Amino acid sequence: MTSCAxxxxxxxxxxxxxxxxxxxRGLNAEGVRRFERAQYVDSLEKFQQAIRNDPKNADSYYNLxxxxxxxxxxxRSESDYRKAEAYYNQxxxxxxxxxxxxxxxxxxxxxxxxVDEAFRLIEGWASRRADLPEAxxxxxxxxxxxxxxxxxxxxxxxxxxxxxxHARARAxxxxxxxxxxxxxxxxxxxxxxxxxxxxxxxxxxxxxxxxATFPAAATTMTASLDASTAGDxxxxxxxxxxTLR
Numbered sequence: 001m002t003s004c005a006x007x008x009x010x011x012x013x014x015x016x017x018x019x020x021x022x023x024x025r026g027l028n029a030e031g032v033r034r035f036e037r038a039q040y041v042d043s044l045e046k047f048q049q050a051i052r053n054d055p056k057n058a059d060s061y062y063n064l065x066x067x068x069x070x071x072x073x074x075x076r077s078e079s080d081y082r083k084a085e086a087y088y089n090q091x092x093x094x095x096x097x098x099x100x101x102x103x104x105x106x107x108x109x110x111x112x113x114x115v116d117e118a119f120r121l122i123e124g125w126a127s128r129r130a131d132l133p134e135a136x137x138x139x140x141x142x143x144x145x146x147x148x149x150x151x152x153x154x155x156x157x158x159x160x161x162x163x164x165x166h167a168r169a170r171a172x173x174x175x176x177x178x179x180x181x182x183x184x185x186x187x188x189x190x191x192x193x194x195x196x197x198x199x200x201x202x203x204x205x206x207x208x209x210x211x212a213t214f215p216a217a218a219t220t221m222t223a224s225l226d227a228s229t230a231g232d233x234x235x236x237x238x239x240x241x242x243t244l245r
Contacts, residue, residue: 023050023053023054024050024051024053024054024057024059024060027046027047027049027050027053027060028046028047028050028057028059028060028063030046031043031044031045031046031047031050031063032063034046035067035070040067040070040071043063043067044064044067044068047060047063047064047067048064050063051064056094057094058091058092058094058095058098058101059091059098061087061088061090061091061094061101062087062088062091062098062100062101062104064083064087065083065084065085065086065087065088065090065091065101065104065105066084066104068080068081068083068084068087069081069084069088069104069107069108072084072108073111081108081112084104084108085105085108085109088101088104088105088108089105092105096125096128097125097129097132097134097135099134099135099138102121102122102125102135102138103138103141105118105121106118106121106122106138106142109121110142110145115146118142119139119142122135122138122139122142123139125138125139126138126139126155130162131162132162133159133160133162133163133166133168133169136155136156136158136159136162136169137155137156137159137166137168137169137172139155140152140153140155140156140159140172140176141172143155144175144176144179149176149179149180150180152172152176153173153176153177153180156169156172156173156176157173160173165196166196167193167194167196167197167200168193168197170189170190170192170193170196171189171190171193171200171203173186173189174186174187174188174189174190174193174203174206175206177189178206178210183210183213183214184214186206186210187207187210187211187214190203190206190207190210191207194207
């Protein structure tokens with residue numbers, strides 16, 4: 001999945017995407033550039049052209065939904081909220097496992113006070129795709145954002161049962177554990193996350209901060225990490241957070 005841009009919508013960083021057929025990809029990429037310059041009308045036109053070029057491209061519908069979502073939050077426009085929801089649903093009609101679209105739609109529903117619907121959306125995805133860590137990670141995000149840290153932790157443990165080496169799940173679990181006061185466990189999971197994906201500056205910053213605050217724990221955790229990962233080459237795991245595509 002090619003990351004092209006990331007936008008802040010409501011509860012989360014919701015990115016736009018730039019993948020699909022070659023022509024649609026180019027149109028989406030140009031739409032992202034227009035979006036980054038706040039040229040929203042122009043970006044909508046590029047994404048609509050991408051759909052005309054490839055009507056099956058789920059990313060183009062997601063991108064349209066994301067732009068209308070941004071306009072809705074900026075202008076408090078009910079019309080744009082309705083359009084965003086419709087495009088998100090059209091995206092999911094074409095790709096039932098589109099992680100970014102699940103996240104964007106869940107954020108939109110929560111912004112409108114439809115939190116129960118947001119949970120039903122992500123819980124349904126997680127139930128249908130028990131083999132997909134991203135679904136459990138997104139469900140954990142909703143639990144965390146609504147104040148249920150214990151529920152978030154449980155979902156992340158389930159995600160890691162599916163893929164113990166999932167960098168994003170490790171980092172998310174570390175974040176929740178840190179909030180719960182489980183400092184040593186948080187540090188260990190941050191370090192493991194970095195082992196599998198070193199390109200995470202925010203996680204690296206948390207490791208440095210915890211190591212400075214708890215040097216004894218840092219020594220213990222580092223030794224444990226070295227022993228448990230010896231011989232395992234680091235790999236980059238998809239963070240699954242989505243993209244303007």
